[in-house]
Amino acid sequence: MYPFRQGSFAPKNCWYVVANRQDVGRELLGRTVVNTPLVIWRTQGGEAVVLDGRCPHRHFPLAKSQLEGDTVRCGYHGFVFDASGQCVEVPSQDHAPRACRVRRYPALEHGLWLWVWVGDEDKADPALLPPLSEIGLEGEGLTGTPLIRREAACRYQLLNDNLFDLSHLAFLHGSSIGTRENASTPEELVKRPGFVSSIRRIRDAPVPATMWQAMDGYDRIDRAMGMHSYLPGFHAGTTEIAIPASHPTRGGERLMWNRVYHCITPCTPRTTLYHFAVAVAPGVDTAALKVALDPVIDEDVFASEEIEKIIALYDGDPPPELMVKSDTNAVEGRRMIQAMMDAESQGG
Amino acid sequence: MYPFRQGSFAPKNCWYVVANRQDVGRELLGRTVVNTPLVIWRTQGGEAVVLDGRCPHRHFPLAKSQLEGDTVRCGYHGFVFDASGQCVEVPSQDHAPRACRVRRYPALEHGLWLWVWVGDEDKADPALLPPLSEIGLEGEGLTGTPLIRREAACRYQLLNDNLFDLSHLAFLHGSSIGTRENASTPEELVKRPGFVSSIRRIRDAPVPATMWQAMDGYDRIDRAMGMHSYLPGFHAGTTEIAIPASHPTRGGERLMWNRVYHCITPCTPRTTLYHFAVAVAPGVDTAALKVALDPVIDEDVFASEEIEKIIALYDGDPPPELMVKSDTNAVEGRRMIQAMMDAESQGG
């Protein structure tokens, strides 16, 4: 499906953020990842468990069921599954059949998130997770905090595309976090397998509306805005703000440094789970940041959902897009994700 | 469609409950049965009439039209149909064409309900209705009362399946009408053509939450719970409660005896009409019973609608189910309903 080849929806042999770690506890969570219903909880020993969320008896959602110790009891006919997914009790008979089990999915707590792998289990390699040192959750003195979670009524790639091309900050977010320089400044691009990134180093330019308070009175700043995308759906952004080099005494001094994280997880072909988090220096008020950034994420979801509606007018097959230079990462990122899907369908 | 063969939705050569008799009167009722729109009313002479509900002129729903004496006048261009379905007036011309008619469906008032037959008229045999003496509306001194009507956003078989396996009382209704013994007690099963039934005789067990008031102070009881399913969609339940045999003086004395009726009628492939009624001994407060049982029916509809959502993730073709012993009636009941559909598609 657009923008991928017909029949291509989303790769499965990859790690997706399925929840914030802090939200995984002693209440059952329900999520859908690439059309797979999941149930998630934390055992009494503290381990995060992700099982297939469909009771194999009658398809009832285990996420709408009951947690009992380290097991989940289906809310319909009471079948009990342990943390390995094995059914250990069928209340209407003495023994639970061995064949009664649900799949347990590889899941890892890493950074602020619980990640799940819904593809081939033997390919689930922790080394494929974004390194914490690379994404600024280790070694930079920043503290990470999950801020926002949304379910968007659009295909996931529209939210990826949004992040592959940050020139949209100048317009979609022109009244909040962007200025015209977010579009006009040239990008420095990097790509490697499964990864694309972009940095714009904006020099001696106006301060975006939402950042005034942190600017210490300066009304022109240097701003380096980066986005580092770990395919298929994790985007680590960087913001570094400094006093312009031309300043007689303080030129180059850093005023602000933070990280943002956009986790884009395909649920169904036209719905997407969106986790947004930040990592900030000591003393930064993340509650205020949430107030400032909530409407920004709303704008991204709005744009993506509007595009989904336009696509629907063309029965999901819109006319070809016109690509420009700032689409380099979108073109490259889509190509890599398509290649992941192609490899899977060829059993690769 | 699941759980039937691809292309199989619902049998038509059978009686379905289309309304409570008490609701059929001098106001037009609209119902949809197996994709067939219907209009229903009672003539001045007291006869219940079920006609095809689509005006053959422009497809306007006759159920949103006007009753005039023993005729219905289409609300759009005023075509008038008598109780036989013949058009007797076209207001824009002198004569109504003979060819202008809607089908009148066989319909019978039986028990608390009006039943309709939307299949081949010549096969509409009243002997196929559940005998009133069997379902306890005759000869037991009980009084029947319709209590609840719901439109559920799920395929009808999910509500049938719910009733074919009463072990769910122990869990889905564990805080109201069920206890663990509803699952653990063995079933006594009966089957004959077009019929399956199950009884669980629970001995000396705790009292379900909603039944305390009627238990005369006893906190352990004998409970016989039965469900007698007349395919494809009528389920007559029995509840009999007695003082445990071990009681020194009153052992075996009956404390409560009632009947419940679940009428499951397929509307469209993913919507279902659900009528629920009870038959109770003199003096039982049916208003209080409605208050107690409304949330129970809600739980059944909830479970079935949740399963419908899970099925949607698999494009309507979910993985095979795991069957256990308590599914005997579900397996048998589905097989019989599939056979009814197969016979129809072979013109049998």
Add this chain to the structure above:
Amino acid sequence: MYPFRQGSFAPKNCWYVVANRQDVGRELLGRTVVNTPLVIWRTQGGEAVVLDGRCPHRHFPLAKSQLEGDTVRCGYHGFVFDASGQCVEVPSQDHAPRACRVRRYPALEHGLWLWVWVGDEDKADPALLPPLSEIGLEGEGLTGTPLIRREAACRYQLLNDNLFDLSHLAFLHGSSIGTRENASTPEELVKRPGFVSSIRRIRDAPVPATMWQAMDGYDRIDRAMGMHSYLPGFHAGTTEIAIPASHPTRGGERLMWNRVYHCITPCTPRTTLYHFAVAVAPGVDTAALKVALDPVIDEDVFASEEIEKIIALYDGDPPPELMVKSDTNAVEGRRMIQAMMDAESQGG
């Protein structure tokens, strides 16, 4: 699709009302015409502009974007399009590619409306618009006023069919603008290429409920009700009311004379844009007219949406309709619209 041949939805080589002229100004309007998203505005010089509403870069709706002078700037990445549809700015680079453009559609202000032609541009002939003198917006001393705009959840032809057969006034609008004579009086029919009309001259008959106030005390009137349909979707109605000929002194004297306009524009296969306007003699209170006619249009939309729901039960392929004499214009009108679509698909 019903009532047209399978695969036929709506002609494109024709003028459709896309907006009231008075609504086209310095705020961007979004419309969808035959599955084509549009953006509409008025230039500083006063010209109405209709462009394709999908930004060719990422499909974002230009109607949710910003008007800047005589250009529109996409709300997503800031691409700027002039009134010819040419992209004149891509903010992330120095030059806008020549190939970056959206189609500008032929559009004309005519009568009370802006009309658009979404088909082959070289066929867009202004002579195909309904002549203002024919539809009473010139030469009759009447003043036109747009009154009502609706988006209906049904295919456009159901609203056309509604207007092709005014016998429905007697029933659907029997408590407002119609009496039984609207159905029983014979029609005078006219047809020519692309046009059908009907007039009913009702003599010495009761006054419809909504017209009492204007009747000067007369309780029986002569009423000529006409509908002049310019295919595929513009219907100009006439109402002329006079004192019956039998009156001793004032027989034949005109009491009321007005025009109504129904503009039916296909949006998507199952949604329709409906503009309604009137033209009235000096002194007529159009605000009161709006209050009286709002519920009448609601009844038309209600009937059409109800029919859409009935059609859905048959997977969009309902049983054949029964046609009667008053359907002459519906049959003829549908045939002409089907011929328009056939000519287009044959490249005619």
